[in-house]
Every structure is written in C-alpha cells, then in structure tokens.
Amino acid sequence: MFMVSKIGLPTKLYRATKSALVLSLAHLRSSGKPWETLAIRAEKVFIPLRDELARKFSANNSESRIFDNKYFAVPIYEGTLSTVFAAKPLKEGYLVIIKTGNELFEHLIELETEALKKLASPNTVKLLGAREGENPYIVLEFIPGCTLSDLIKTKDLTRAEANYLIDAMLRIAHNLHAAGITHNDFNPNNFMIDLNGDVKVVDFGICSIKFESEDKRNQKIQVDLLMLAGIINKILEQLPSHPAKALVREVVNGAITARTPFASALDFLTAINRMSSIFPPAIRG
Structure with a gap:
C-alpha cells in the first residue's frame, strides 16, 4: 500500500512506531526473505531522512x-x-x-546522461530528464531507502542478507559491463537499497562508455571488480564463518597487481557460490 507524503514522495505506508519496525525485523529474520528484512532496515534509516527533507522544503532556505x-x-x-x-x-x-x-566538470553530466540512456535496468537509477548545453543538469528518480554504507554500519547483517547483497552487486556489475559500461566508482555509498529491498546502483559521473581498445576495457572491468571485492570484504567482516571470506580477502590482498583471478563479475559470483549455498535471485521480476 502506498501514500503520498507531505513532500510529494511516494512511499510505503510506514509502520507507526520504531518498536513495530524492530518487531517486524525480528519476525522476518526467522521467517522472511532477505530482501524483506533489508526493506525494513532501509525504511528504518529512511524515515528520519524523509522528515529532514520535509523540514528543508518548509524552511526559508537561502540555498x-x-x-x-x-x-x-x-x-x-x-x-x-x-x-x-x-x-x-x-x-x-x-x-x-x-x-x-x-565548474569544470559539467561534461560529466553529459557522460552520465549518455550512460543512463544506454541502460534500462530496474537495478540502475532511472534517468527522468536532462538539460543539455549551458548549465546542464539531469533529473533522476528519488530512491526512498538507504545506502549500502548505512547497512554496513549496523554491523549486524545476517548471512542471508550478505549473500543477497553480494549477489545483487555482482549481477548489476555484470549487466553494466555487458552493456559496454564500467562504473569506475563502486563504493558502499553508490549502492542503494529501496523500500522493496531491491538494490540499485547510482552515480555514473565518472563511468566509461568508450574504450581505446579491448585491453583498456578489460583493465577497467578489473578495477570495478577490485572495488566490488573491497565492498564484499567489508560485508563479510561481520560474518567470521562465511565460507567465501578467505577467497574475497585473497582478491583484495592482490589489488597491487590491479587484476583479479576473474574475467567477469559473473565469474566472481560463480566462485563465491561454489563456496557457499546458492544465493537467492537478487534481481527480481
């Protein structure tokens, strides 16, 4: 069920109290799917942010x-x-x-516009419009939810939630690379978890969509994979017994070579899956 909040934001009908959120999360951890528990976590983080935005819009803001x-x-x-x-x-x-x-970085807005026009994925931030020429800007969907960084800070992710997030990030990266795009800035702040528990990637400001050669493209893919390995390592630090932890740490420790043992994000995911239970599908229809 949805409602429109006072700042014009389509959001889920919020649970009435913080205690209700905690009870819902505790129940779903034992009986629900990981995207359901992550949706509640995202909602818990988002509510105060929503209220702060409402205050900003109602105040006399000089900026x-x-x-x-x-x-x-x-x-x-x-x-x-x-x-x-x-x-x-x-x-x-x-x-x-x-x-x-x-200032000197307006051309990056045009780059991001071009990249997002090439992508049509539910797991990529949506481009809603763009102004080109002088003083360019882009209009993007507002994603109610939280960043992956917010979730990592909680330090209490379950193994099912961690597996789901890892699966989602690597599949998203694979889809970007298959579309001829490298992100070049994968970090926990550039992955969003929305109020449905879906994972979305944002901020394509320094992405690459043209490459001098296939070797250059593969080098950029390797950089993306190393960034993802760093994020995954942060997630698995909370789960000492996770069977993929040693593999991921080995990839991170080998970053000095600027290469991973994997040709693609899907290869990386397959290697993790061999050491763990099969992950749930992260990109849901």
Whole structure:
C-alpha cells in the first residue's frame, strides 16, 4: 500500500512506531526473505531522512534553487565534481533528484546522461530528464531507502542478507559491463537499497562508455571488480564463518597487481557460490 507524503514522495505506508519496525525485523529474520528484512532496515534509516527533507522544503532556505521554472530544489550533497539536489515539481508530481556539474566538470553530466540512456535496468537509477548545453543538469528518480554504507554500519547483517547483497552487486556489475559500461566508482555509498529491498546502483559521473581498445576495457572491468571485492570484504567482516571470506580477502590482498583471478563479475559470483549455498535471485521480476 502506498501514500503520498507531505513532500510529494511516494512511499510505503510506514509502520507507526520504531518498536513495530524492530518487531517486524525480528519476525522476518526467522521467517522472511532477505530482501524483506533489508526493506525494513532501509525504511528504518529512511524515515528520519524523509522528515529532514520535509523540514528543508518548509524552511526559508537561502540555498534553495528554481530550475527552469519547473522544480523547487534544496541541496542535499555537494562534492568536488557535482552538487545533488532534492527537488519538488512546481506543479503536481513526485520528489526527484537533480544533479549538476561543478565548474569544470559539467561534461560529466553529459557522460552520465549518455550512460543512463544506454541502460534500462530496474537495478540502475532511472534517468527522468536532462538539460543539455549551458548549465546542464539531469533529473533522476528519488530512491526512498538507504545506502549500502548505512547497512554496513549496523554491523549486524545476517548471512542471508550478505549473500543477497553480494549477489545483487555482482549481477548489476555484470549487466553494466555487458552493456559496454564500467562504473569506475563502486563504493558502499553508490549502492542503494529501496523500500522493496531491491538494490540499485547510482552515480555514473565518472563511468566509461568508450574504450581505446579491448585491453583498456578489460583493465577497467578489473578495477570495478577490485572495488566490488573491497565492498564484499567489508560485508563479510561481520560474518567470521562465511565460507567465501578467505577467497574475497585473497582478491583484495592482490589489488597491487590491479587484476583479479576473474574475467567477469559473473565469474566472481560463480566462485563465491561454489563456496557457499546458492544465493537467492537478487534481481527480481
């Protein structure tokens, strides 16, 4: 069941209290699927963020902006390369993300636009629109939920949840590489878990979509795999008895060679699966 919140955000009908969230999580851990428990975790993190956004939109914010007389936006992140805004349409509509390039990095907005146009996956952030030319920006879906970084910080992931997350990330990477794209910035902040428990990858600002040669493309794929190995290692640090832990640590320790033993993300996933139970399908229809 869905409702529209006061900031125009389509969200699940939230459970009334924190204790209800805890009880739901405890119940699902024993009887539910990992994406169901992760959905509750994501919701628990998201509720205060939703409320903070509502306060930002209602306050007299000197940093707010109007984009092309279409969106009222407030900044939520400013980095070296880009600034990210949460934005409400001036007319009816749902909350979106607007991303602009900073100073010399506006060309990265065009790169991200081109990459997202090539992708049509439920596990990739959706491109909703783009302004090209002077002062370019892109409009992206707002993903209610939390980052993988938020989940890792809890330090209490179950083995089923860890397996599900690993499976999802490696399948997402495989699909990107099959589409001729390398992400180049896989990290826990660039994977989102939404309120359905689905995993999505975001931030294609420094991706690669053109390669000088097949060797260069394969080198970029190896860099992506090493980044993923680092994330997986962080997840498995919480699970001392996980059978794939030694394999992943070996890959991370071999990073100095800038190569992994695997030709693809799917090969990496297959190797992990040989040491563990078969993972549940992460990309659900």
